Amino acid sequence: MTQIINNKQDMVDQSLDGVAFIHKHRLERVAKTGIIKRRDLQSVRGKVALISGGGSGHEPAHFGYVGAGMLSASVSGPVFVPPSSAEIYQAIQLMKEASEVLLIIKNFEADVREFLLAEKKAKQDGFLIDHVIVDDDCSVEEGSLKKRRRGVAGTVFVHKILGAAAAEGKSLSELKEMGEEVIANMNTLGVALHSGKITGETKELFQLSEGQISFGIGIHGEAGYRVEPFYSSEYLANELVNKLAAQSDDIKAHDLAIMINGLGSTTAMEQFIFANDVQRLLQLEGIQVAFRKAGNFMTSTNMAGISLSFLILKDTSWLTYLEAGTDSFAW
Amino acid sequence: MTQIINNKQDMVDQSLDGVAFIHKHRLERVAKTGIIKRRDLQSVRGKVALISGGGSGHEPAHFGYVGAGMLSASVSGPVFVPPSSAEIYQAIQLMKEASEVLLIIKNFEADVREFLLAEKKAKQDGFLIDHVIVDDDCSVEEGSLKKRRRGVAGTVFVHKILGAAAAEGKSLSELKEMGEEVIANMNTLGVALHSGKITGETKELFQLSEGQISFGIGIHGEAGYRVEPFYSSEYLANELVNKLAAQSDDIKAHDLAIMINGLGSTTAMEQFIFANDVQRLLQLEGIQVAFRKAGNFMTSTNMAGISLSFLILKDTSWLTYLEAGTDSFAW
Structure with a gap:
């Protein structure tokens, strides 16, 4: 395009x-x-x-x-x-x-x-x-x-x-x-529904069939480690929340900061639908969220996809610093 | 997709x-x-x-x-x-x-x-x-x-x-x-490089061939009034700046506020390239810009395209109000 x-x-x-x-x-x-x-x-x-x-x-x-x-x-x-x-x-x-x-x-x-x-x-x-x-x-x-x-x-x-x-x-x-x-104390997992391509080039960075989703993609067009059919935002949220929660054995002992990151061409509506599914799953798991962000923070040109980051707030000062003011335009 | x-x-x-x-x-x-x-x-x-x-x-x-x-x-x-x-x-x-x-x-x-x-x-x-x-x-x-x-x-x-x-x-x-x-005192003109589609649907909102650009699109998938080949960001900026400047006969007598708005799947890099072309053209025209924004502010689902808005700052209080603080998350 x-x-x-x-x-x-x-x-x-x-x-x-x-x-x-x-x-x-x-x-x-x-x-x-x-x-x-x-x-x-x-x-x-x-x-x-x-x-x-x-x-x-x-x-x-x-x-x-x-x-x-x-x-x-x-x-x-x-x-x-x-x-x-x-x-x-x-x-x-x-x-x-x-x-x-x-x-x-x-x-x-x-x-x-x-x-x-x-x-x-x-x-x-x-x-x-x-x-x-x-x-x-x-x-x-x-x-x-x-x-x-x-x-x-x-x-x-x-x-x-x-x-x-x-x-x-x-x-x-x-x-x-x-x-x-x-x-x-921080983990991120990203998925792509479409690889996107480098601006100014015509070749897709990797191939993904319509309706397929690639788990564990990078931010430089690296393909993921597993491709499977896309079922729903909820199913996807379940996969990512489970994998991220499994990275730590004391996730329930602390508050969590989460970031939902659009990888380029994912609409805000999709990001918020996914956010809602993440919210419901974390609630079911009894995991407390003290800080939340959703938006395009670290993209991979125009990739369609999303990443989810969990930061376990082991030190309460981290939350204070996350909430502190800044005039940087993309935070 | x-x-x-x-x-x-x-x-x-x-x-x-x-x-x-x-x-x-x-x-x-x-x-x-x-x-x-x-x-x-x-x-x-x-x-x-x-x-x-x-x-x-x-x-x-x-x-x-x-x-x-x-x-x-x-x-x-x-x-x-x-x-x-x-x-x-x-x-x-x-x-x-x-x-x-x-x-x-x-x-x-x-x-x-x-x-x-x-x-x-x-x-x-x-x-x-x-x-x-x-x-x-x-x-x-x-x-x-x-x-x-x-x-x-x-x-x-x-x-x-x-x-x-x-x-x-x-x-x-x-x-x-x-x-x-x-x-x-405000005018906006939008262009699409790809119509996009309503989330959850598969049909493009209107048809646009690869390499074509539609001028004057709406934000509800309405097609524009003219389709022509896409040449470059600079050419596009030239078209839009000229048309917007022509809406007013005293644009050089006041400062201007501009907004570059991504319509959904346009990357930040494209928005900033276009912003740079707008800057150069306004400078050539001797039009003073006192306030600038670029980002996704008013999208049309996942449309690929951009709009440019000019607000002639006839009252200096408008600039003060534009620059005032807000905690709304998308400004």
Whole structure:
């Protein structure tokens, strides 16, 4: 299907200029880079600055989470390709007024490599810098059943919790520790009803017959581990809630934060129908939900599908940080 | 394409329960109705309460605009069918603590009929109540070239400006007058690259060949007035900016507020690319933009397409009201 672009090679560049135009009161783009930063970076003075990023195609991730109480900057690469270590390093260098810098990295080999190279270089310059690696995807590899542990929609919960904690003045080591605890208590599972395709291309990323659903898809067009017929939203919610609840043996001992994430072309009506089914199942299971989000937070271009994230709120401060204010436009 | 629903007849009902679940800290649903209302309705005491609504299929409109500084309640009907006058009347009755009530109606015959019937009944009960009718669509009828003047995405600007003015304590007559001035200075034009279809149905709402674009589509699957090949985002922006600018002879004398609205399955990347093209054209034309929004504000189920709205800011207070805070989740 035709999409509203000019040409494939300029689309990321042009869309970042569009972001800077629409949100010009709060955000600005560093020209000719994938960096979107807060206009008021001086407010990070003496605090920890948070930087995240990754390939494009996941909009509004990550620039939609740049703002007071979340990220100080995001770095976007080409579609499904992480930004270079040089650009990540350039973003870090903008944080000279911050006391320390924390990188939030999605667990994909190329992303981890580029971010850690940039971190190493910044350390040599004297930056106090560290990172957390988000690996909330609890889907498994077809065959080996090994957990894939990619970084997916739960990354946005990490942006929010650590962003609010950083704004409150927490130190780099406190944030790293908190981030790792949050990540250890978070799981996400995604499904696709249609793979979608990279904007500007015509080939579907993977094949899925009409009426079939793929469990455990990634956010870069990776096929899932199991295909089965789609029965209903309720059936789907049942599968996902059961699988996510099974990741932890003490899920009923704590409140839960959940995120229902549209993967691109899933309508808001579908997201809310699914949310309602999730609600009923959690109620039946006696699982308490203290925090809820539904929307398009971490997409996979125009994939039709949804992901569900569970974060077990083991520390009550996490809920406070989730509920804290932010002016980032996509939260 | 399969969608995440349970069955067609329950989908609106179930999605409204989903909305109430996800946003339970601020919103609640009046059981078995299409009414979503603020939990803290007591804060409207002594002020004008704003109510809007219409058929479903336009999510997040209108429940996404219920909150402090915007609507007090929204009323959703079946997909593309307005709520009954009885349900609108029921929503009005919840506003007993408000001093007065203003209905914001999209200009479709059936919507106007149901809302005005409810208004009449409420007046008989002694309510101080009035309405504005939003007709921002400046597309024309094929053949007659008569302007259709339907109410489309600009309705959200009316929610925001009047909502903020009502929260500030403006009276019903002041709000009606301001609303009519805002509406008189607002135009919207939409295009589709793919008609989409009603959730739960398989038939496309209208036929559009691959690579074709339909100008002047409605938000209920109404075909546009002209089909032509899609060339580029820039070409499209040029068409829309020119047509919208031509609606007014003093557009350069004032600041402009613009809204880029995704119609359902248009990705955020496309919206921002289009935003960038709009920015460049407005700059060339010497038109000043003081306020910008891009996102899915008023959809047409899963239509692929976009609308552009221009509001000429003839009164500087309108900008203040657009920029005022709100906790409605879709603004």
